[in-house]
Amino acid sequence: MRNLRVVWIIWLREVKRYLREKIRIITSLTMPALYLFVLGKGLGSSMAMRGAPPGFDFRQFLFPGILGMTVLMTAIFAAISIVWDREFGFLKEVMVAPVPRWTITLGKGLGGSTVAMMQGVIMLLLAPTIGINLTPAIVAQVVPLLFLVAFSITSMGIVVAARMKTMEGFQMIMNFFLMPMLFLSGAIFSLKNAPGWMSFLSKFDPLTYGVDALRGIMLPEMQPLHSISFNVVVVAFFSTVMIGLAVFAFNRQD
Amino acid sequence: MESIISVDSLTRHFGDLQAVKGVSFDIKKGELFGFLGPNGAGKSTTISMLCTLLKPTSGSATLNNYSIVNQQNKVRASIGLVFQDPSLDDRLTAFENLQFHGIIYGMNRASVAGRAKEVLKLVELYDRRNELVKTFSGGMKRRLEIARGLMHFPKILFLDEPTLGLDPQTRNHIWSYLHKLRVEEQITVFLTTHYMDEAENCDRIAVIDHGEIIALDTPAALKDRLGGDVVRIKTTDNESAITELKERFGLDAVAEDSFLRFEVLLGETFVPRLMRDFTGHITSITVHEPTLDDVFLSLTGRAIRSESTDGVDRMKAQARMYGARRPH
Incomplete structure (x- = not known):
């Protein structure tokens, strides 16, 4: 009970900080919106997808990928905020508390996931503008899935952040994690006709399964790679492994 | 307790x-x-x-x-x-x-x-x-x-x-x-x-x-350990003053920059005696009750003050005054 209260207060801090930075909420939506409306429209009209049904809109194909991208970015940023906390001293306050470390890791993981999910939900509201109907059934499936994907990525981010002492490593994170994860996930282009090495690598990217599941829920006619339940199981498995590693990495801090 | x-x-x-x-x-x-x-x-x-x-x-x-x-x-x-x-x-x-x-x-x-x-x-x-x-x-x-x-x-x-x-x-x-x-x-x-x-x-x-x-x-x-008040004098010839303070008054004076420092009981009554009996030429004299600065000085032979405002210290001080801010 006491430990759960600790998880709750760490979660609450993350959510409060997010909600207080209205400007950041807006500005971090501009990138996915640019991808969707500018890149999506431009690429869509300059190419015709092979085997695409009549009336196919590339932006619709792209949309689940953009949701995944939004969650990916927000979740990584949320996890990396541990490094800010370390640089600005607040982490010390948390680390000297007489509580088991896993409560800190779990609170941070759940907090970051909640924030990333909320950011994803804001993007989701744009679906009708490109002709995707948001039925209650779709929303009821998409929102928990966004949370699950966010949780797997936040946990992975914590594993990395537990080792980082300064923000100088941030560019490295962008180059070695964020962008490859995004490109390999099938968020922006279909993996169906991708070369062998690429589809091989994409199998290790949790976002692949997240995006595929989102696509399966929102656009079943686009024939996802795997079934929704298979995707969910893989993401859940990845989450479990990552939060375990995060707890381990954080426990080893002195 | x-x-x-x-x-x-x-x-x-x-x-x-x-x-x-x-x-x-x-x-x-x-x-x-x-x-x-x-x-x-x-x-x-x-x-x-x-x-x-x-x-x-x-x-x-x-x-x-x-x-x-x-x-x-x-x-x-x-x-x-x-x-x-x-x-x-x-x-x-x-x-x-x-x-x-x-x-x-x-x-x-x-x-x-x-x-x-x-x-x-x-x-x-x-x-x-x-x-x-x-x-x-x-x-x-x-x-x-x-x-x-x-x-x-x-x-x-x-x-x-x-x-x-x-x-x-x-x-x-x-x-x-x-x-x-x-x-x-x-x-x-x-x-x-x-x-x-x-x-x-x-x-x-x-x-x-x-x-x-x-x-x-x-x-x-x-402060009591210092054995009285702290007196600092400046003379025209500090070296012979040290000898005279030792021989005539039984005091161990220490050179400190251009001053001589020593501790003596009841400094305020000692100064008139010093003025009367000292044969050298005193140009300046101060008497004060001992502070912890003096204690530190006599324990370590150096002042704490000179080390207390180094660069790191000032930086820390500034960071605290203005409050560290997170960039957006």
Whole structure:
């Protein structure tokens, strides 16, 4: 009970900080919106997808990928905020508390996931503008899935952040994690006709399964790679492994 | 009175550097105990070990009867900490910072609310409890950190350089809160400082230099050790003056820049005698009651002041005054 209260207060801090930075909420939506409306429209009209049904809109194909991208970015940023906390001293306050470390890791993981999910939900509201109907059934499936994907990525981010002492490593994170994860996930282009090495690598990217599941829920006619339940199981498995590693990495801090 | 902190030959090495070389001391319940020494003397290292932030290389200590070596969580629950560097979340309000602290120290929500009100009133921040910490001045942040350190009813409050970088008026304020909380909270206070004038507020002081405690006593007793008032004279020939002071007056004078310094009982009556009997030519003379500066000087042969405003110190001070801000 006491430990759960600790998880709750760490979660609450993350959510409060997010909600207080209205400007950041807006500005971090501009990138996915640019991808969707500018890149999506431009690429869509300059190419015709092979085997695409009549009336196919590339932006619709792209949309689940953009949701995944939004969650990916927000979740990584949320996890990396541990490094800010370390640089600005607040982490010390948390680390000297007489509580088991896993409560800190779990609170941070759940907090970051909640924030990333909320950011994803804001993007989701744009679906009708490109002709995707948001039925209650779709929303009821998409929102928990966004949370699950966010949780797997936040946990992975914590594993990395537990080792980082300064923000100088941030560019490295962008180059070695964020962008490859995004490109390999099938968020922006279909993996169906991708070369062998690429589809091989994409199998290790949790976002692949997240995006595929989102696509399966929102656009079943686009024939996802795997079934929704298979995707969910893989993401859940990845989450479990990552939060375990995060707890381990954080426990080893002195 | 029983001891609340017992330290036994505590040692810490960093590679070849011996930061703390086997210090031992006891602190009694309710005491206001000061650790005094220049930067790099081992103050922060010792305090970090007592707070279980750093493992000792050897030696042991108990706080509130819990061992710092193998009962870390019990020690942590018994102590409140005010770090040298700021550690508040400036995107949260004053109350939210206290609430966060209370919960991670195992309090429930109901007791958090009541206790937060008490400690905020103690440091006179209750009216600003719902304002974001980033709007606070350096002094207000310090006060809030002290309030936070008290949230979970600790037995001992540790403060590492609590007044570093604050202006003199704010420093006086902080001290008045520290005196007040001793009465209201009946708590033991352990602080480090390199401000000599502030150390006078302590019940007892340990003077630490090069990782060793070189004196431990009340401020009054430390000053009494000097054997009287401190006299500084300037003469036209300091070297023969040293000889004459030794032979005629039995005083051991030490050259200090262009001055000679010595200690003598009842300085105000000694000066007229000196003027009458001294054969050399005195150009300047000052007499003052001994301060802890003089104590430190006579113990170590150097002044603490000259080391107290190095670059790092100023940087830390600035960071605290302006408040470290997170970029967006």
